Amino acid sequence: MADPKGFMTTPREEWPRRPVEERVRDWDEVYVPGALLPIISKQADRCMDCGVPFCHDACPLGNLIPEWNDLVSREDWRAASDRLHATNNFPEFTGRLCPAPCEAGCVLAINQPAVTIKNVECAIADRAWAEGFASPRPPERLSGRTVAVIGSGPTGLAAAQQLTRAGHTVAVYERDDRLGGLMRYGIPEFKMEKRHLERRLGQMRAEGTKFRTSVAVGRDLRAAELRARYDAVVIATGATAWRELSVPGRELDGIHQAMEYLPLSNRVCEGDLAESPMSAAGKHVVIVGGGDTGADCLGTALRERAASVTQLDIYAQPGAERDEDIEPWPTYPKIYRLSAAHEEARDLETAPSADADARLFAASTLRFTGDGSGHVRSLHLVEVDQARLPVPGTGRTLPADLVLLALGFSGPDREDGLIDQLGVATEPRGTISRDAGFATNVPGVFAAGDAARGQSLIVWAIAEGRAVAAAVDHYLTGSSRLPCPISPHDRPMTV
The missing domain is CATH 3.50.50.60 (FAD/NAD(P)-binding domain)
Incomplete structure (x- = not known):
C-alpha cells in the first residue's frame, strides 16, 4: 500500500469519455485518448490492500488486484504487467469489455465508491504494449502433441x-x-x-x-x-443460438436478431462494406432486450443516424444504490447503470417517451404490425408487474421501421x-x-x-x-x- 490514506483522501475518478456530439460522429473508442495515465497512479493509491481482498473472489481469474495496484501507484509498470499477465491473458480486452464484478466486491465499496480496478487494469495492459512488456513467449521445446x-x-x-x-x-x-x-x-x-x-x-x-x-x-x-x-x-x-420472440407479426420484414445487425456495422468498420444493408439511418428503431447487446445496438444505431431509438427492458428500473437485503456486498448488484450508449441517447434525446435515457422499463412486446408491403411499422407493448404479468390499461404503440431482438443466447x-x-x-x-x-x-x-x-x-x-x-x-x-x-x-x- 503506497498511500495508507489514499482511499480517504482521493476521490474516485474514471477514464473520461469524449463529448457525446463528437464521438457519435465516428466509430473510435468513446474514451479520451491519453487521459487515463495521468490519473491512474492516484486511483491505484485508493486500494486498501485488504487482509481478505474480496475482489479476488469476485473475479473468476483470481487477478492479483492489490498487488498490481500497489505496483502502479509506485509506477513500476513492468512488474505490474507481470502480475497482471500472470492471471489474465488478455487484460486489454477485459479492461474495456468486462463489467467489473471485481469492483462490486471491492471492500471499499461497502460504503464508498470502489477502486477503479478496471481502469487500472486497462492502463497496465496498454502501457505493457507501449513499453514492449508483452513480447511473445514461445515454448522452449515442443511436446509432440x-x-x-x-x-x-x-x-x-x-x-x-x-x-x-x-x-x-x-x-x-x-x-x-x-x-x-x-x-x-x-x-x-x-x-x-x-x-x-x-x-x-x-x-x-x-x-x-x-x-x-x-x-x-x-x-x-x-x-x-x-x-x-x-x-x-x-x-x-x-x-x-439466439433466443426468439414468438409474438404475432414476428415474420414481418425489418425485424432482425441483434447478431444479424451488429456484424454488418463491424464489417463497415473493417472496410468490407461501404454501408450496412441493415443500416438504421433515418429509421425509427426499437431494441427488444435490456442487456449489453441491446446497448451495443443502441450505440450502433445512433452512429448510423437513426431517427429515433428506444430500448425495451422487461425488468423494472433498478435503483441507483445496492439493495443490501436482496443483493448484499460483495455480490454484483443490479443497479441503474449509464453505459456510454445510454449516455449518448440521453443527451441526444433519441427516445422522448423513454423512462430514462433510451430505455422503457417493465415493458413487454405484445405484437408487431406492418404496412401493405409486409414491412414492420409499429411495435405494441404493455407494462408488466414484477411477475411479468401485463398491467391493464398500459398498452402503447411505438413507431418501428427496424426492430432488433437482443434477448440473449x-x-x-x-x-x-x-x-x-x-x-x-x-x-x-x-x-x-x-x-x-x-x-x-x-x-x-x-x-x-x-x-x-x-x-x-x-x-x-x-x-x-x-x-x-x-x-x-x-x-x-x-x-x-x-x-x-x-x-x-x-x-x-x-x-
Whole structure:
C-alpha cells in the first residue's frame, strides 16, 4: 500500500469519455485518448490492500488486484504487467469489455465508491504494449502433441495461448473470415477498437499458434476427420443460438436478431462494406432486450443516424444504490447503470417517451404490425408487474421501421453439425455436458466457455479457456503446471 490514506483522501475518478456530439460522429473508442495515465497512479493509491481482498473472489481469474495496484501507484509498470499477465491473458480486452464484478466486491465499496480496478487494469495492459512488456513467449521445446481449438473467441484464444506456451502444437479453427468471435463481429468498434485484438493475435502467431479461418467444423470439415488429426479437441464455439420472440407479426420484414445487425456495422468498420444493408439511418428503431447487446445496438444505431431509438427492458428500473437485503456486498448488484450508449441517447434525446435515457422499463412486446408491403411499422407493448404479468390499461404503440431482438443466447449453434457429428452429450438447456475436468463424453474432446457454461461474461470466458488448457495439458502429459482458476461448476457470487 503506497498511500495508507489514499482511499480517504482521493476521490474516485474514471477514464473520461469524449463529448457525446463528437464521438457519435465516428466509430473510435468513446474514451479520451491519453487521459487515463495521468490519473491512474492516484486511483491505484485508493486500494486498501485488504487482509481478505474480496475482489479476488469476485473475479473468476483470481487477478492479483492489490498487488498490481500497489505496483502502479509506485509506477513500476513492468512488474505490474507481470502480475497482471500472470492471471489474465488478455487484460486489454477485459479492461474495456468486462463489467467489473471485481469492483462490486471491492471492500471499499461497502460504503464508498470502489477502486477503479478496471481502469487500472486497462492502463497496465496498454502501457505493457507501449513499453514492449508483452513480447511473445514461445515454448522452449515442443511436446509432440497436437490440439485443435474450435472457436476463436476469448475462451478459444486463451486456451490456445496457454497450450501453445506449454509446448503443444495448437491450431484454432474459426468459421468466420476473421478471428475473434463475438469480439470481432459482435462488439462494436466504439467499445473496443479491433487493433487491440489484432495486436494480441500477432503475439499468438509469433508464439506458434496456427489459425484456420473460414472453416466451419462439421460443415466444411467433418468433425470426425478433425478428431482423427489431433490428440485433443477443445470446443469453444460460444453460445450463439439466439433466443426468439414468438409474438404475432414476428415474420414481418425489418425485424432482425441483434447478431444479424451488429456484424454488418463491424464489417463497415473493417472496410468490407461501404454501408450496412441493415443500416438504421433515418429509421425509427426499437431494441427488444435490456442487456449489453441491446446497448451495443443502441450505440450502433445512433452512429448510423437513426431517427429515433428506444430500448425495451422487461425488468423494472433498478435503483441507483445496492439493495443490501436482496443483493448484499460483495455480490454484483443490479443497479441503474449509464453505459456510454445510454449516455449518448440521453443527451441526444433519441427516445422522448423513454423512462430514462433510451430505455422503457417493465415493458413487454405484445405484437408487431406492418404496412401493405409486409414491412414492420409499429411495435405494441404493455407494462408488466414484477411477475411479468401485463398491467391493464398500459398498452402503447411505438413507431418501428427496424426492430432488433437482443434477448440473449440459449447455447451453441448446432446448424454446422459439429455437436451431432462428434456425438457429445448436451444438457436440457442446450449447452454441452462435461465432467469436473472439462471433458465431454467423447474421449479427448473437451468443452469450455459459453458453449458449455451458457451465456456469460468475457472474464469468465478467459477463465474457462485457462482452466480447460490445464485439463487438456494434464490429459496429454499426465500432469500440468498450467493454472486452473475455476472449475466447470463454479458460478458468480450470489446470495
